[in-house]
Amino acid sequence: DAGVTQSPTHLIKTRGQQVTLRCSPKSGHDTVSWYQQALGQGPQFIFQYYEEEERQRGNFPDRFSGHQFPNYSSELNVNALLLGDSALYLCASSLGTGELFFGEGSRLTVL
Amino acid sequence: GDSVTQMEGPVTLSEEAFLTINCTYTATGYPSLFWYVQYPGEGLQLLLKATKADDKGSNKGFEATYRKETTSFHLEKGSVQVSDSAVYFCALSDNAGNMLTFGGGTRLMVKP
Secondary structure: OOOOEEEOOEEEEOOOOOEEEEEEOOOOOOEEEEEEEOOOOOOEEEEEEEOOEEEEEOOOOOOEEEEEOOOOOEEEEEOOOOHHHOEEEEEEEEOOOOOOEEOOOEEEEEO | OOEEEEOOOOEEEEOOOOEEEOEEEEOOOOOOEEEEEEOOOOOEEEEEEEOOOOOEEEEOOEEEEOEOOOOEOOEEEOOOOHHHOEEEEEEEEOOOOOOEEEOOOEEEEEEO
């Protein structure tokens, strides 16, 4: 049984560019959450998707947007990248509000 | 808003030493509390949880007790191993269970 898978694992962008990160949830899970983990810090909640709708959002600007597809996979989009967006982006899936299972993350470097 | 504060690391211990990592929280309502572990190059894994006051979560020799009166959820292990070297995160969930608020993490290094 595959767990949560994320792609790409690493990527480098320059300021002002846009990036799309992808997440496939654990089999049977219908809810996907995204977190940003800056170096040396704890993860911060970006948003959560359920039934293709954004159910809850953390304190992140509108440059951060997402999408959930009918197969429950999800994308995180970040526009107009800033140096401060450099971080590990973690996807977590769950069945409703059950236990979260995290992927290994996508490490974004903005130059 | 909700917040979690945990002791800064790194914590360096010798194998078989006793471990305590302090965690305190501020929250409205009655959150659930969690400890997650992050091994090098891996994602977060749930270590243990407690959903109400006085509950004790335990797993792999680690344990933590939900103390509402002191708003704490300290992680303990009686005898650490080299394989326990990792970063540990304390976290709480909102009342709806949709969002986790994490502490800053504590790096544990266990030397043989």
